[in-house]
Amino acid sequence: MAEFGKSLTASETPIPGMLVFELPVHGDSRGWFKENWQREKMAAAGLPDFGPVQNNISFNDAVGTTRGIHAEPWDKWVSVATGRIFGAWVDLREGPSFGTVFTAELDASRAIFVPRGVGNSYQTLEPDTAYTYLVNDHWSPDASYSFLNLADETAAIEWPIPLREAEISAKDRGHPRLTEAVPVPARKVLVVGANGQLGIALREQFAGASHVEFASRAELDLTDPQLPFLRRWRDYGTIINASAYTAVDAAETADGRRAAWAANVSGVAALARVAAEHGITLVHVSSDYVFDGTLQRAYREDDALAPLGVYGQTKAAADAVVASLARHYIVRTSWVVGGGKNFVRTMAALAERGVDPDVVEDQVGRLTFTADIAGCIRHLLESGAPFGIYNMTGSGAATSWADVARRVFELKGHDPARVTGVSTAAYFAGAAAPVAPRPANSVLDLSKIERTGYAPRSADATLAEYLTRD
Template sequence: MTEFSKPLAARETGIPGLVLFDLPVHGDSRGWFKENWQREKMTALGLPDFGPVQNNVSFNDAIGTTRGIHAEPWDKWVSVATGRIFGAWVDLREGPTFGAVFTAEIDPSTAIFVPRGVGNSYQTLEPDTAYTYLVNDHWSPTASYTFLNLADETVAVPWPIPLDRVEISAKDLAHPRLADVTPMAPAKVLVLGAAGQLGRALRAEFGDAPHIEYATRADLDLTAADLATARRWRDYDTIVNAAAYTAVDLAETPDGRQDAWAANATGVAALAAVAAENGITLVHVSSDYVFDGSLRGAYPEDAALRPLGVYGQSKAAGDLAVSTVPRHYVVRTSWVIGDGKNFVRTMQSLAERGVDPRVVDDQMGRLTFTEEIARGIRHLLEHRAPAGVYNLTGGGDPTSWADVARAVFAAAGHDPSRVTGVSTDEYFASASGPTAPRPRNSVLDLTKIEATGFVPADAAASLQSYLEAAHG
């Protein structure tokens, strides 16, 4: 027998996420060897880094043994150790491809990745067939499955051996037809900090579909000792952390320092551990305060962290914890404006009450509206952008806080010259309590997120729309 070799290759199937692989097999007169699962090579070809936690083997001694159609709430990597099978896969997930079918013969030189919610079934074509599968969750009696009858006329699987001539379990024969199947819902998305300004914007962006959950600290405390078991975390695909301690001046007090580190660092580290352990995508919202503001020009994502105060230090620590999660997005933003009390609302009120404010003019940045952050987060998730840090602010030319105040005055029909620009040092010279150091330059470079196809809204235009909506 001459030597032979077969290279690794991936083939799409028509069902999103269901991918057939030709495995690398090498053989000679002594037999053959194959790489049944090789993380680095296979993820390079598009296989999700699905993090298997269990390996199972199913042995079938007779030709025609038929199993399925079962859709499970986890991902599977299925291959044949000995023998040969006919496989049929049916998409049982919510969405436009519900009911789509793919069939193929699988032998030891092929394997298939079956994503969560795609029904899988097999019929043995040779005696003493054994197939093996990796799964990324442990079996649980509380897990939710979806089933389809093997003989469903709608999907019409072309079984090589008629079903009335093969071995099938009574349970599989009793499964519903496609018209009676309840599609498997998407894996859950959890939004933390749901009561805050950004949390409310995220609710408006993501909506109230059954698989989207919103939680406040009262619902889920990241500092609680039981966080790791507070949910069945394997049911979650994504966590968006919009919760944070943001009282930057109060953070400079002893109690504030403790609270800032608990919320922004310790709790985030615990959340990152949960996400890493359970294969969850973690989206974490960060701040320009992780920089000292001394850089000339816009800050890129990989700029050195140099936080000035407690708030910035605690946020930087949280960013580093999140970066340990394989599937993560650190969304760094600045000068956030949302629904509720904020700088713009304050300037509106001062203009209407005849108060002429002193506003700092040596801090430069761009306003970022919470709706823009929510839109950007959804964009990163839906476009499956590479994991990492992304700057996300409003677009356009940078301005000072005094410039923003003048724009608010003008939009409200008041004289913008009523706003007096002062330095940060002058502004805080008469402060009665502790004040946090502020970065003078909060301009973030948007090149990286723009490369994913996201177009940041112009900050000045967003401000105008915000003010017009307020006067409704």
Template sequence: MTEFGKALAPTETGIPGLVVWDLPVHGDSRGWFKENWQREKMTAAGLADFGPVQNNISFNDAAGTTRGIHAEPWDKWVSVATGRIFGAWVDLREGPTFGTVFTTELDPSRAIFVPRGVGNSYQTLEPDTAYTYLVNDHWSPDASYSFLNLADETAAIAWPIPLADVEISPKDLAHPRLADVVPIPAKKTLIVGANGQLGRALREAYADSASVEFAGREDLDLTSDLASARRWRDYGTLVNAAAYTAVDAAETDRAGAWAGNVTAVAQLARIATENGLTLVHVSSDYVFDGTADAPYGEDEPVAPLGVYGQTKAAADAIVATVPRHYIVRTSWVIGEGKNFVRTMASLAERGISPSVVDDQIGRLTFTDELARGIRHLIDGDAPSGVYNLTGAGDAVSWAEIAADVFAHAGHDRARVTGVSTDEYFASASGPVSPRPRWSVLDLAKIEATGFTPRDWRESLSDYLG
């Protein structure tokens, strides 16, 4: 008997992510009405906005019809249109809850959200039962499916009508026992731009994770059509470590800068939105004009000076439209390969005394710290949005950093001469992008998530060995 007048409310089960929902059903002498799926109300009540793309209905003539146990790599919203079922769900995902069983009855006033990888089955308790389910992916021969035998002794499901007395399909009868089930793997993380300086740091940060894949330019061309490049529903997170970073060249190679920093990012944003992925994107202090006199917060309006900054600001705006995203804004990045610190160390050893800009102020950010912060946001399931992430400590000029490098190598700091940005680039032979003179970013927001950025001077000391 369908219960009328219940409030919309969730009830957790012993299987993570498997949630039973009471549904309001309104009835009178003519019959009843319910909102079987109401996105705004249900997400407000705590249901994941799982993005259904297909609605399926299974009609069952007789009581005792038994189907399952099937686990697919997508989420389901299961409900009953008419009749009543006994439902059984078994966790077939990799992990500590593998094999956990939950059973309950569903009628039109109760529904259940079944997360990806949880085996789903039911037995009808009344004739003419219509079982309906929304799913957030289409069936694919390339997807990973898993099955469990309805009579598995380990699961020991107490079917109301004995399985010997009901009709079961030959396929369901042939499904394996729990010991032989192939678990549904966790969703993967894909890091693109994995051969750049940040990409190499992310490889180190995720060296212990078998569910992370890495793609360099030769593996995934971000300027090509990416829609069919992967089975994107198998991924949970997409980290974009690729970028066009030739700041000065961007002033004349505008097409290249926009292709690498905007068009490619737009593709990733579309894929993330369509497939429910978290998109992680790395931004830059170049989105600001550098005229501030206090650290830039995440909500400061952008005002890029040059083409490179314009492309980064445009990409930020695109990524912000993805329902689940992290825009990690950083500055003065130092990693493997040729960079400012390595250059200064080389000049010190070769006896060259450089002139270095002293009117641009900021903090160094080492790629291992950047990678650590990115993983912290993802693993901690931090709220979506923009996060500033640089080294901590005092803000200084490039000239002061150069002097620190000289001193660390045992050379006289005084060998570094400070000059203005205008003086430094006065003799430049090619185009020069305008630089923000103030690149100090406020770190309070990411610190509030429990992440403690390391002082850039400590990182510099370790970097120089």
């Protein structure tokens, strides 16, 4: 008989992420009523918004019917419609909690949230028991399942009705012991745009991590209409979007404008739809170009967007799309330096060739190296930092592009006075091709990312290290 009059409450269990919920059941002489799953109230009480897509019911005629132990790659909301069960759950996920056991009785007034990869089993304690569960994925022959024997000696579950007297399927009796059980892997991380400058840095950052996959644009085109069907997306917990159209001047042309919007907005929107549908955390890289650069202080994450050119407009639009997701990190950065052709390498080459360049001195900011962006992204994911926007650049004093060029000359053993500072207008005067407007102030405030425990490296020290390696 269900207990009436409980308040909706949640309590933790020894298995990480698994929660027991006491449910309000209202009854009288006619019977009883309960809200078996109520998204808004239960989310407020601590239930993850796990997005169920299927509701299953298992009806059991007799006392002692025993099923399990099955671990599937999806989350479950388990409850009882009629009758009563003894439930046993064993953590079969990879990691330190593998093999942890939790048991509890469930009736109509108690339910449990079972995270992906936790083995689920139960034994009926009353006849005509209806066991129900919501799941957030559909069964698939391609999914990774794991099983544990009901009689496993290590788990040592104390079944109320001895297993020799219970009704058990031959298949369940044949499941392996814990020493042979296949651990359920963690949801994977997918890096898209993995052959670009940031993608290469992410490859280095996650080298050897078996749960991280990498896809180049050729392998996964975000503008492909078939994108929702190109992966079993429920197996992924995080997507890191390292792809972008970054040719800021070319974006001012007719063809470049179309290409920039296709890659930076349409592709990101398609990726965001996939993330929303499957509960995936989306990590997106933004730019100082979303600002007009007119503030007389460092830009904070919540400052109003005011892009000057097409590239900045596409990045601002993508930020708005990604920010609509419940689970997102937007890493906003500036003056990015990585592998391949870049400003630092160009200045170093000019210094060695004896060329004395004119360099813009009325734009200020800080260099950011792709290795540091990759490290920051990993920190956000592994530290459990609150979702949202984070500025990420090198730390230290703001400099102009001319200051950076002089520092490169100095570090390469050349006279920094060979660099002449000029205005942006003078530098681009007479340009034959369209030139994108640049923000004069690209300095980003780093206090928010620092509060998460991440300390951005000095831009100047990293520049010196970069030139030493290059």
